[in-house]
Amino acid sequence: MAAMESERRRAELLERIGSRFDLEPRVAEDGTAWVSVGEQDLGECLAFAKREGFNHCSAISVTDWPEEQAFELTYHLWSYETKVLLTVKSRIDRGKATVASAIPLWGPSAGIHERELHELFGVEFAGNPDLAPLFLENWDGPPPFRKDFDWRAYVRETFYEEGNPHEQSYRD
Amino acid sequence: MNRVTGTETMAEGRRDVDGYDLYFGPVHPGSGNFGVKLTVEGEQVVAARADPGYLHRGFEKLMEYRTPMQNAVLSDRLCILESLNWNLVHAEAVDRLCGTEIPERARYIRVILAELSRIQSHIIWYGVLSKALGFDTGFMVAFGYRDYVLDLFEFVTGGRVYPAGYVCPGGVRRDVPEGTKKRIEVLLAKMEKMVREFEAYDSKTIAARCRGIGTLALDDALRLGATGPVLRASGLAADVRRDAPYEIYDELDFEVPTREEGDAFARSIIRRREIEESIKIVRQALDRLPAEPLPPVKPKAAGKLPEGEVYVRNEIARGEAAVYLRSVGESHPYRCKIRGPDLLHMIPVLEHLLVGAEVADVPAIYWSLNICPADMDR
Numbered sequence: 153m154a155a156m157e158s159e160r161r162r163a164e165l166l167e168r169i170g171s172r173f174d175l176e177p178r179v180a181e182d183g184t185a186w187v188s189v190g191e192q193d194l195g196e197c198l199a200f201a202k203r204e205g206f207n208h209c210s211a212i213s214v215t216d217w218p219e220e221q222a223f224e225l226t227y228h229l230w231s232y233e234t235k236v237l238l239t240v241k242s243r244i245d246r247g248k249a250t251v252a253s254a255i256p257l258w259g260p261s262a263g264i265h266e267r268e269l270h271e272l273f274g275v276e277f278a279g280n281p282d283l284a285p286l287f288l289e290n291w292d293g294p295p296p297f298r299k300d301f302d303w304r305a306y307v308r309e310t311f312y313e314e315g316n317p318h319e320q321s322y323r324d
Numbered sequence: 325m326n327r328v329t330g331t332e333t334m335a336e337g338r339r340d341v342d343g344y345d346l347y348f349g350p351v352h353p354g355s356g357n358f359g360v361k362l363t364v365e366g367e368q369v370v371a372a373r374a375d376p377g378y379l380h381r382g383f384e385k386l387m388e389y390r391t392p393m394q395n396a397v398l399s400d401r402l403c404i405l406e407s408l409n410w411n412l413v414h415a416e417a418v419d420r421l422c423g424t425e426i427p428e429r430a431r432y433i434r435v436i437l438a439e440l441s442r443i444q445s446h447i448i449w450y451g452v453l454s455k456a457l458g459f460d461t462g463f464m465v466a467f468g469y470r471d472y473v474l475d476l477f478e479f480v481t482g483g484r485v486y487p488a489g490y491v492c493p494g495g496v497r498r499d500v501p502e503g504t505k506k507r508i509e510v511l512l513a514k515m516e517k518m519v520r521e522f523e524a525y526d527s528k529t530i531a532a533r534c535r536g537i538g539t540l541a542l543d544d545a546l547r548l549g550a551t552g553p554v555l556r557a558s559g560l561a562a563d564v565r566r567d568a569p570y571e572i573y574d575e576l577d578f579e580v581p582t583r584e585e586g587d588a589f590a591r592s593i594i595r596r597r598e599i600e601e602s603i604k605i606v607r608q609a610l611d612r613l614p615a616e617p618l619p620p621v622k623p624k625a626a627g628k629l630p631e632g633e634v635y636v637r638n639e640i641a642r643g644e645a646a647v648y649l650r651s652v653g654e655s656h657p658y659r660c661k662i663r664g665p666d667l668l669h670m671i672p673v674l675e676h677l678l679v680g681a682e683v684a685d686v687p688a689i690y691w692s693l694n695i696c697p698a699d700m701d702r
Contacts, residue, residue, distance in 0.1 A: 182420055183568075184635060207546055210637065213648050213661035226648065228635050228663070232560065235567045239635055260672035261549025268667070272384075286671075287380035287701055297385050 159183070161234045165204055173197055184237045194242040195252045198227060202257045205231045206238055209258035212265035214273045216299045221246045223275060227254070244275075253279035272297035343370065348686060350378050358670065358697035360690070364683055372678035374671045379701040387660040392418040392629065395660070396489030402662060403699040404485060405448050408441035408477070409640035410699070411491035416570060417636040417647040418493035421629060429614040430495030431571045436508070436609045437480070437491060438571075438638075439602040443515060444473040445641035446595045446602075449694040450522060453592065456687035457533045462525055469518040472511055480504060492621055499618040505610055512603050519603075522596050534588035538677045538689035541586060548676055549668035552643025553594045554693055558586035564639035575612075578605050588692035595694070598641075628655050642666060642694050664699030671700075 166177040166185055173193050178186045189197045206229035215224040220243075227240040244251055254262035256279070266277040271285045274295035285291065294301050312319040343366075349359030357378035363371035383402065387395045392414075399414035400407040412434055419426060426434075447470045454462025474484040480500050481487035490497050540550065545558040555562055563580040565573040581597035583590035629651040637646040643665030650659040670693070677689050 180634070181423070182634070182636075186633075208551075209549065210644065210646060211635075211648065211661060211663035213659070215650055215659040226635075226661075228646070228648065230637075232562050232567075237568065237635065237637070258549075259547035260676075261547065261668055264549070264667060264671050285377075287377040289377065296382070303382070303385060 158235045162236045165234065165236065165238075168204070169197070169200065172200060184239065186239045186241065188241045188243075191242055191244050191251075194225070194240070194244075197240055197242075198254055198257055201227075201229055201238060201240060205233045206236075207232055207258075209254065209262045209265070210237075212254070212262060212269060214269050214275055214297075216246075216273065216297070217243075218246065218299050223249050223273065225251065225275075249274065250276040250278055253277040255280055271295065274298065346683070348690070350375070356695065356697040358695070358700070360674065360678065362678065362683070362686065367682050367684070369678050369681050369683060369686065372675045374675055376670065376697065376701055379697045381702065383702045384660055384662055388656055388658065391627070391655050392493045392657070393489070395657070396492040398489075400483075400486040400489060401698065402664065402702065403640075403642075403666075403696045405696050405698075406441045406445040406641050407486050408437045408481075408491055409445075409638065410645065411487060411489060412438050412571075413636060413638040413640070413645045413647050415491050415493050416638065417634055417649040418629070420634045420636055421632055421649055421651060422493070423630075424494055426495050427616075427618055429499070429616060429618050432609050432613045433496050433500055433618075434491050435571050435573065435576075436606050436613075437477075437487075437496075438640075439605045439609075440473055440476065440508075440511075442641040443599050443602045444470055444477075445694075446599050447473070447518070449595055449641075449691070450592075453530070453534075453688070453691040454525075456691040457529065459525070459529045459533075462522075462529065465518070465521060469514065472514050476504075476507055476511055479507060494621040495618065496621065498620040505613070508606065508610060512606060515599065515603055519596060519599055526592065526596065530592055531589055533688050534592055534692060536587055536589075537681065537685045538588040538692055539586050540673065540677060544676060545586070545673075548672040550643070550673050551665050551668070552639065552641070553591055553598065554643065554669060554673065556580065556582045557590040557594045559584045564637050564644060568637065570636075570638060572609070576605050576608050588688050591692045591694075628653060629657060637663075640665070642696060642699070643669065645699070662699075662702050664696075664702065666696050666700040669693045670695045670697070 169187060170177050173189055175187055208230040210228040210230050213226045222243045223246050224241060224243050229238045253266055263280055266280050267283050268286055269275050270283040272295055312322045343364055346362040346364050347359055348362055350357055359375040361373045361375055362369050396414060399410045402410040447466045451463045451466030478484045481490035540558050542558045542560060545555050559582055561580045561582045566580055578601045581594055583594055631651055631653040633650040635648045637644055646663035648661035649657050652658045681689055
């Protein structure tokens with residue numbers, strides 16, 4: 153019964169989002185909803201989702217597509233009321249990767265994910281006052297989770313000595 | 325509580341300092357590989373800044389270079405304190421991406437182990453909280469009981485703390501050995517006895533040190549991204565197991581305990597009630613466990629992940645855990661984002677709760693959140 157109610161509310165909600173932003177939401181087999189919006193609509197779509205009751209920002213993630221010169225941002229949103237999981241995706245230009253911060257919508261819970269992504273992918277979140285590194289100390293290399301950062305080569309060169317016979321197998 | 329300035333707390337001219345910095349961790353006994361820098365004026369914390377990163381191993385990146393079976397082993401290490409739960413989140417993400425049908429018996433075994441892992445994790449929480457309060461008896465009792473659960477994990481998976489990917493894509497690596505049911509029943513009886521002991525301590529020791537401190541209001545909990553027991557102790561009955569059931573949770577009968585107070589004591593009560601609910605769940609799952617034996621799951625050498633993406637959420641002992649898996653049709657995932665509850669609990673929530681607290685209450689607040697640096701840093 154509850155599952156049917158949740159399904160009905162999800163369908164209504166997706167219809168509203170679909171007609172508002174002129175796109176076709178996808179419902180996966182496991183019941184999660186996915187929408188892709190253009191970079192220019194991202195902020196508005198997220199604000200719309202917040203108004204529709206998605207009060208929990210479960211996670212924000214970035215997928216790197218270097219060949220297409222794009223970062224794909226995914227916002228995983230959950231509504232404690234309607235029990236619907238919505239993922240909003242948007243591709244942004246990898247060269248000037250700046251998007252507006254989601255802090256006005258979800259507060260520090262969004263801010264901390266942005267802080268992590270800024271460190272690991274180098275995405276700028278305009279309006280986030282705290283983008284200090286979380287994990288890496290004195291790191292001056294490129295953002296390490298980008299696809300074009302070869303961490304294996306980095307480890308080999310940084311941590312294994314060239315002339316040391318004991319470490320030769322790591323360098324081969 | 326109001327923030328005060330140094331001049332208000334110290335008599336003029338007695339000292340020429342306004343306050344001082346206090347490092348809580350990363351070498352504090354029991355703090356884990358994590359620290360928080362406190363700015364203290366008199367007895368009061370006026371600012372707190374979390375200092376994570378000591379356990380950053382780059383799992384998300386490592387997983388892009390490995391097959392799902394290798395990643396199942398890696399997923400143990402996401403949280404030392406509840407590795408089977410993390411095994412399950414990862415395995416489910418791969419299963420859903422591949423559309424794999426899991427044998428009924430494997431789904432029951434997964435849930436039984438996930439719940440025992442939750443109990444075990446809550447016992448550690450009880451132990452370290454007691455230790456933080458200077459209540460060593462609680463610590464000894466809790467860790468004594470924890471060993472019974474670890475014995476069972478060793479019997480079933482071969483590992484006491486790390487099951488080496490026992491819960492893996494496709495089910496579980498092998499069927500449970502002969503006699504597991506009997507052992508679990510004995511274990512549950514011990515756990516019930518333990519809960520009664522905890523209950524007896526709660527009314528005195530734990531309550532005396534935890535009541536009324538580290539209070540998290542519900543709107544703050546939502547704003548700061550609290551999930552799991554921390555959120556439920558602030559009054560919202562949210563539980564992924566009930567709200568978006570996975571495995572066999574929709575067939576099971578259990579409650580989602582909540583409290584209104586939102587303080588460290590409420591979180592401690594929630595934890596104890598959740599152990600009781602988990603015992604209930606394991607009993608039900610044992611009763612209905614299908615009899616048909618399971619074939620072992622063998623790692624496929626060159627299996628390719630189908631193209632697609634999933635976002636799978638689970639309720640682990642600490643809160644909401646999730647994995648976002650993106651595949652482009654290779655044998656390795658293209659991207660694997662891991663969402664742990666502790667990135668939120670250890671940075672925004674902890675920093676928020678510590679400001680305004682007394683220095684003496686810091687350990688109680690810190691451990692009442694049941695934090696785990698491993699899944700925060702990943």
